[in-house]
Amino acid sequence: MKTHLRVIRRLADGELHSGEELAQALGISRAAVWKAVHKAGEVLGLEVRSVRGRGYRLAAPLELLDSERILAAIPQQGRRRIKRLELYDDIDSTNSHLMREAQQGAPSGTLCLAERQRAGRGRRGRTWVSPFGANIYLSLLWRYPFGPAAFSGLSLAAGAAVAGVLEAEGVPDIGLKWPNDVLWRHRKLAGLLLEVAGEAQGPSLVVVGLGLNTHLRGAQAAEIDQPWANLGSVSGLGAVSRNQLAARLAERLTEVMAHYGADGLAPFLPEWERFDRYRGEPVEVRLADRTFTGIHAGVTPQGALRLDRNGTIQTFQAGEVSLRAAAGIGCGTG
Known part of the structure; x- marks a missing residue:
């Protein structure tokens, strides 16, 4: 495991840990601890705070997966x-x-x-x-x-x-x-x-x-x-x-x-x-070069989308379309 990841695992509890403690626990120098702390910020985007004379701690604790x-x-x-x-x-x-x-x-x-x-x-x-x-x-x-x-x-x-x-x-x-x-x-x-x-x-x-x-x-x-x-x-x-x-x-x-x-x-x-939040709503179904509008009419037994276009049901397979709420209704887009 890379040194900056080992340091973060020690700091995950959100408590203060001195540079000396970290160095001894990980078998590295205090200079290496300092470098690892800075790398954790640069590579992982974590905020590690340095408290003068006391050590390092994360701005917020992390529950790491186990x-x-x-x-x-x-x-x-x-x-x-x-x-x-x-x-x-x-x-x-x-x-x-x-x-x-x-x-x-x-x-x-x-x-x-x-x-x-x-x-x-x-x-x-x-x-x-x-x-x-x-x-x-x-x-x-x-x-x-x-x-x-x-x-x-x-x-x-x-x-x-x-x-x-x-x-x-x-x-x-x-x-x-x-x-x-x-x-x-x-x-x-x-x-x-x-x-x-x-x-x-x-x-x-x-x-x-x-x-x-x-x-x-x-x-x-x-x-x-x-x-x-x-x-x-x-x-x-x-x-x-x-x-x-x-x-x-x-x-x-x-x-x-x-x-x-x-x-x-x-x-x-x-x-x-x-859980379907769009059924019965006006939606847009977007293919690579075409857009279809209609009412979301649920899905088929195989999982294809059913779109009601003025009384005619058209089906679309997963992986081919982008579904968005049609303009003018109060739903988010995704």
């Missing part, structure tokens, strides 16, 4: 579904990592979490802002005997699962926007990214990636180009434990993945419809 705590918080049946848990302080992308691992034979049920993504990715090639210790970045690998065409409804099933977990944790006003956005009061709180590989007739594999804003700070969000939300700023919501939340999400997502192979989208569709 694989043992996460697994301990998952009931036994859920733990059985997780065949491997990988946790990284720093990674390019949890999805990219698992896609590479899949090619090397990683088993179904491999779970990857990270404190920071250097190249976090959203849908349609967008960047997912992924600062250190601020959010949950989680990806899950699953293998199926059938071909990738059957995954058309999986993003909806996963989205409904995430929304249900957040609601159960006491987060109010949770909603979904087709095909893969989790909203809080029409602001983007989380997003899902599915990547698939395999033969047309099977077998195949899918990696479901989740980015969830938990403790994102304003300066870190400067790159986000749409209204966004953060669990840490939801009024009335108590302290959010990243480890507990990661455990709940992992438990529910593995359950969805396990059942999707046999049951498809059908068991999860009522939950999706309950």
